[in-house]
Amino acid sequence: MKTIKEFQSILIPEFTRSLDKFVDSSFLKNYIELTEIYKYHLGLDDDWSKQGKRIRPLLTLMCCAGTDAKWQKSLPAAVSIELIHNFSLIHDDIEDNGLIRRGKDAVWVKWGLSHGLNAGDAMFTSAFKVLLTLKDNVSENITLKAVELLAETCGQLTMGQFLDIDFEEREFVSADEYLQMINGKTAALISCSTKMGALIGGFPPEEQKKYHDFGKALGIAFQMYDDWLGVWGDFKNTGKSTTGDIVEGKKTLPIILGIKNSTRFAEKLKQGKISQNSAIEMAQWLKEDGIEKLVIDTYTQWTENAFISLKEMKCTKLVRNALIELTNNLLIRKK
Ligand code: GRG
Numbered sequence: 001m002k003t004i005k006e007f008q009s010i011l012i013p014e015f016t017r018s019l020d021k022f023v024d025s026s027f028l029k030n031y032i033e034l035t036e037i038y039k040y041h042l043g044l045d046d047d048w049s050k051q052g053k054r055i056r057p058l059l060t061l062m063c064c065a066g067t068d069a070k071w072q073k074s075l076p077a078a079v080s081i082e083l084i085h086n087f088s089l090i091h092d093d094i095e096d097n098g099l100i101r102r103g104k105d106a107v108w109v110k111w112g113l114s115h116g117l118n119a120g121d122a123m124f125t126s127a128f129k130v131l132l133t134l135k136d137n138v139s140e141n142i143t144l145k146a147v148e149l150l151a152e153t154c155g156q157l158t159m160g161q162f163l164d165i166d167f168e169e170r171e172f173v174s175a176d177e178y179l180q181m182i183n184g185k186t187a188a189l190i191s192c193s194t195k196m197g198a199l200i201g202g203f204p205p206e207e208q209k210k211y212h213d214f215g216k217a218l219g220i221a222f223q224m225y226d227d228w229l230g231v232w233g234d235f236k237n238t239g240k241s242t243t244g245d246i247v248e249g250k251k252t253l254p255i256i257l258g259i260k261n262s263t264r265f266a267e268k269l270k271q272g273k274i275s276q277n278s279a280i281e282m283a284q285w286l287k288e289d290g291i292e293k294l295v296i297d298t299y300t301q302w303t304e305n306a307f308i309s310l311k312e313m314k315c316t317k318l319v320r321n322a323l324i325e326l327t328n329n330l331l332i333r334k335k
Helices: 004-025 032-042 055-066 071-096 107-111 113-136 140-168 175-200 205-232 244-248 253-261 263-270 276-288 291-312 317-330
Strands: none
Touching: 004 032, 004 055, 004 071, 004 317, 032 071, 032 107, 032 113, 055 071, 055 175, 055 317, 071 107, 071 113, 071 140, 071 175, 107 113, 113 140, 140 175, 175 205, 175 253, 205 244, 205 253, 205 276, 205 291, 205 317, 244 253, 244 276, 253 263, 253 276, 253 291, 263 276, 276 291, 291 317
C-alpha cells in the first residue's frame, strides 16, 4: 500500500519541476522582474514551507492516476490550477489588505499595488497558456473540455470572492448564502482539480461528476475547518490570527451561526468595532453557547459526504486509500 506521503514524495517534486520549467520558459522570460515576483510568490526560490500545501495539483495528479492513466499527462493541468490558485491569492491580499502571505510579505506589499495587480493578471493568463499544452499528450477534445472547465471555475471563484466581500458589510447572512459563497471561493477550484484528473485520465462525464462531487465536499469541509481555525485555532500552529475573523467582521461559519444562535454574541457584534480582547471573550461565548459544536458537526457532515463520494468513485485501490488519508489529514491540519 502506498501512503499519501509516498504519493507526495513522487508527485510534488515532479510538479515543482514542471512549474519551474514553465515559469522559466513562458512569455515571462522577457520580463525579469515579473519572473522574480512569480518565483517569490510561488516559493520557487524558497524552502517548501513557503510554497503552500500544493493540495490542488496533488489532487489533479492523484485523480488522474486513480483512472489508471499515466498521471504525467495531467502535469500541465496541475500547474495551471496552482497558477490560478496563486493568482487568486495575490488579488485576494490586495482586496483584503492582507499584508502577510505564507509567512512573508504579500506581493503587493513588496512590489506595490499596480505590480501586484499586474503579476496576478500575468499569472492568470499563463495558467491558460500552460493548460493548452495538454494537447501535446491528450486529444484536442479533452484539451478543449479542460479549458472550458477551468474558465467555468474562474467564474465561480470570482462570484464567491464577490459575495465574501459583500457579506462583510451585511448584518445578516443566511447559511445558504454562506454555502454558496464558500462553494465559489474555495470548493470550486478543489472540485475542478479532482474532476480535471478524471477528465484527463479519460473517464466519461458520469465518472467525472463523482470526482467533482468528492472535490466539492472536500473543499467545503476544508473551508469550514479554516473558519473554525479563524476563531479557535492556535496561532502557533496555524499562523492565522486567532479571533481575527471576529475583529474583521468576516461572515465565516462560526460568526454566522453565532449571530443566529447566541444573543450576547449578536448584540456585541452590532455595537461595532471589536477589540482583540473582546474577540477573545466572544470566541469563548461561542463555545459556551454551543456554536463550536455546531461548526464541528457541520464540517464533519461535509467530510462524511466527501468519503461517500470517494467510495462511489471508480478509482484504483492504491489511490482511493491515499485520498482517504489525504482527506483525514487535511481536516486535522495544523499548518
Ligand atoms: C479566478 C478570475 C478569478 C478571480 C479570482 C481573488 C479571487 C477572484 C478569489 C479569491 C478566493 C480566495 C482567496 C479563496 C480562498 C481559498 C483558500 C482556502 C485559500 C487557502 O488555500 P490553501 O490553504 O493555501 O490551499 P496554500 O497557501 O496552502 O496554497
